[in-house]
Amino acid sequence: MIVKQLHELVGSQDDIDTQTWNSRRLLLHKDGMGFSMHDTIIKEGTETMIWYKNHLEAVYCIEGEGEIEVIGGKTYPIQAGTLYALDGHEKHYLRATKQMRMICVFNPPLVGREVHDEEGTYPLLETEAAQK
Template identity: 35%
Template sequence: MIVSTRYVRSSALLCRNYRNERAFHSSRTSCILFRDAEYVTEKKQVLTLENGAIESRRYLLRSDGFGFSVQHAILRPQQSATLRYQNHVVAVMVTQGEGEMRVIPPNNKKTASTQEHPSFKLSPGAFFALNAAETVQVEAMTTELHLVSVLNPPLVGPEKRNENGVFTMIDEDGIERESYDHNIVRRLFEPPESLRCGTIMKDDPLF
């Protein structure tokens, strides 16, 4: 079945309510979310970062309740960007273009063995992940470099790098933080609504 893009875009979320007299959760909802580039533009979820070097299209945000966020970043030709996600873990897939990723050691020191930063060629299908400790520099070659990434904690929407080079985190109260402690971790890493009670009971007629 083909769903009309025009119809989907009006709400961006297709939901089918399952109502059963026997169900504990009579308002339980099953949803399919669909968004395109026009949608994120209309919702002002497209940001220009790194002095114009990156266009970041933010498709899935914390408010969507999936437990992670999804972004499509476009790095302009012959431009570079430094990525430091000390507040997030991030997985990145290259979908278009060619470039290079260089690992920047702590305090920007050169490695003793090669006197150079380790580097990796980027092309469609290349993948890398950062576990909130590394800093990398990504450079596009002669064409745009397209990167699709998944972040946790999920983005609220307007996050950018601050003056210290840190990609900040916005907590549930809307406060922008350069770092955070264990007291708010559970509020940032909540499971999605559909998995909050586990999966073993999802198909039970009484659930």
């Protein structure tokens, strides 16, 4: 059994803070669950271009407001209680009009220190590739 407390992750190596988001990585590849789970803050007034070409992601908003705009497609409002799943590796913009708190799940699981590259992508790390 795995038991973790969010307050134990804050400020640790599993707490990744960038200009637009702060991801507290609750479950990672090393935990052996087959997915990773993150408690993520999307900072108010920010916009992030994202393209998870190597991962599938499901996101559930538990606080705040914003929107997700699929590039070349539709824009969807986000508020507490909204779930979206990027089942087609959609390239998108994520915007927070009020700070959002999101629970995010990735498959394959993240290893831990990933941040978006210039394409908005997380790299597929070697340990993840070996799992497939």
